[in-house]
Structure formats: C-alpha cells, structure tokens
Amino acid sequence: xxxxxxxxxxxxxxxxxxxxxxxxxxxxxxxxxxxxxxxxxxxxxxxxxxxxxxxxxxxxxxxxxxxxxxxxxxxxxxxxxxxxxxxxxxxxxxxxxxxxxxxxxxxxxxxxxxxxxxxxxxxxxxxxxxxxxxxxxxxxxxxxxxxxxxxxxxxxxxxxxxxxxxxxxxxxxxxxxxxxxxxxxxxxxxxxxxxxxxxxxxxxxxxxxxxxxxxxxxxxxxxxxxxxxxxxxxxxxxxxxxxx
Numbered sequence: 305x306x307x308x309x310x311x312x313x314x315x316x317x318x319x320x321x322x323x324x325x326x327x328x329x330x331x332x333x334x335x336x337x338x339x340x341x342x343x344x345x346x347x348x349x350x351x352x353x354x355x356x357x358x359x360x361x362x363x364x365x366x367x368x369x370x371x372x373x374x375x376x377x378x379x380x381x382x383x384x385x386x387x388x389x390x391x392x393x394x395x396x397x398x399x400x401x402x403x404x405x406x407x408x409x410x411x412x413x414x415x416x417x418x419x420x421x422x423x424x425x426x427x428x429x430x431x432x433x434x435x436x437x438x439x440x441x442x443x444x445x446x447x448x449x450x451x452x453x454x455x456x457x458x459x460x461x462x463x464x465x466x467x468x469x470x471x472x473x474x475x476x477x478x479x480x481x482x483x484x485x486x487x488x489x490x491x492x493x494x495x496x497x498x499x500x501x502x503x504x505x506x507x508x509x510x511x512x513x514x515x516x517x518x519x520x521x522x523x524x525x526x527x528x529x530x531x532x533x534x535x536x537x538x539x540x541x542x543x544x545x546x547x548x
Contacts, residue, residue, distance in 0.1 A: 305368055307332040307492055308353075308461055313362035315348050315516075322348040324516030325362075330461065330494055335487045337507030337524055338496045341536055345516040346496045350463050353494075354386035355379045366460065380410070383460030387467055391446045395439030399430055399449050402438050407456040417456065424452040429478050444475040451479060458491060465496045480506060500528065512536070 306329035315323040323345040330336050338346050351357040353364060355376040364372040366382060376386070394402050400421055407417030425434045428448045433441055438449060447467065454462055464483075468476045476499075483506060487493060497503050503510060503524060510524040514536040520527045527533055 309365040311363045314360045333490045335493045337503040337510030340513035344513040385454045385459035386463045393438040400434040406453040410457040444471045461492045468499045
C-alpha cells in the first residue's frame with residue numbers, strides 16, 4: 305500500500321477546475337517530482353493535501369486512513385508538512401528561534417528543540433546567521449530557514465513547492481544535497497519544481513499535470529520525453545510568446 309494515496313481530487317474556483325480528477329500514489333521513501341506548466345494545478349493540489357484548501361471531490365489516504373478535510377494543524381501532527389512557494393518565516397525572530405518555535409509546536413522539549421535547531425542550521429550552512437532576525441537574511445537564506453523548519457521533526461511526507469525558485473546556485477546545491485541525504489535515509493518527498501535539471505537529478509519518478517489533470521507519470525526521463533508532456537510545455541511557451 306502506498307504511503308499517500310490520492311484519488312480523483314477535484315478543486316473548483318467558480319467555473320475553473322484547478323484540479324480535475326487528479327490521482328496518484330506516493331510511496332514510502334519516494335522522492336516524487338510533480339511537474340507541469342504554469343496553471344496546471346500543482347500548487348492547488350498541494351494546498352488540498354496540506355489542508356489549506358478543501359477539496360470538492362476525491363479522497364486522500366495516509367497509511368490507509370482518510371485524511372481529506374483535516375486542517376493544516378491536524379495534518380502537521382500526522383507528519384504532512386508543507387513548504388510554500390512564497391517564503392513564510394517569522395521575520396522579527398532570529399533564525400535560531402524560528403526553528404526552536406517550530407520544534408516546540410511539533411512537540412519537542414526545549415532542550416531537544418535547541419539541539420535540533422543547531423544541527424539543522426549547521427547542515428544548511430546558516431550557523432553564521434543564526435542570531436540574526438530572519439528579516440535580515442537574504443531571500444535564499446530565508447528559503448533555507450523555512451526548509452529547515454519542515455525537518456525539526458522529520459515528517460512522514462514533505463511537500464515542497466518550488467523550493468529552488470530565486471535561490472542562489474550555492475544555496476540550491478545545499479538544499480539539493482539535504483534532500484538527497486534525507487531521501488537516502490528513507491524520507492518521503494513530493495517536489496514541485498520548474499527546475500527540470502534538478503528534478504531529473506533528484507527524482508527517479510515524476511507526475512506531470514496539465515489543466516488540472518494527470519497527463520503522464522513514470523520514470524522522470526520517460527515523462528519528460530512524452531509527446532503529450534512536450535506539447536503541454538510548448539503550448540505554454542507559445543502562449544507566452546503571443547502575449548509579448
């Protein structure tokens with residue numbers, strides 16, 4: 305049985321079907337890429353999976369138990385953690401305290417939270433800014449900080465929405481290596497990214513969405529070479545040119 309089973313998810317905004325019957329399985333210890341052109345429904349699906357949006361139809365099971373309809377706090381306690389495309393940190397708290405607060409909220413004792421925060425800041429190469437307010441950090445550093453907050457208590461499933469967007473290549477490599485090490489140790493990820501070289505490098509299997517539907521899934525290289533996927537991406541590029 306898959307760790308996370310997603311069946312027939314639908315999400316409508318008025319007459320727009322942002323997610324239109326999407327189904328996929330995420331297996332324990334998998335690093336799954338979730339790709340697709342802009343507006344394909346990837347972020348909306350993550351919002352449903354993390355409890356930030358209610359679904360209009362479908363089901364989501366974690367370890368065989370229905371979790372659709374639970375709120376973000378309930379899902380976090382079950383180990384479904386979400387990193388957002390737009391960075392969300394406490395700007396007027398230090399980087400260290402940002403992580404400690406997350407650890408305490410997830411049930412760690414104070415000493416455990418302190419130790420874990422120091423370990424993560426070191427691993428993410430943020431130790432030298434640990435006592436600066438998060439608002440003083442660069443955009444890439446804040447991204448790494450939010451990323452670290454997801455792992456104060458290792459989640460069952462980490463949902464990452466464009467973690468590499470607008471991040472310096474050195475920080476991107478730090479994050480990629482962190483993901484690679486955690487996945488080798490058994491951590492499960494769903495990675496949404498437009499950075500195709502990174503997806504190819506990190507994700508053995510990928511699902512491509514377009515217009516709210518699952519267009520293709522399987523080996524990442526095979527998915528990217530699928531005629532339907534190529535057409536979906538080329539169609540997006542053609543639309544962008546038409547608007548220039």
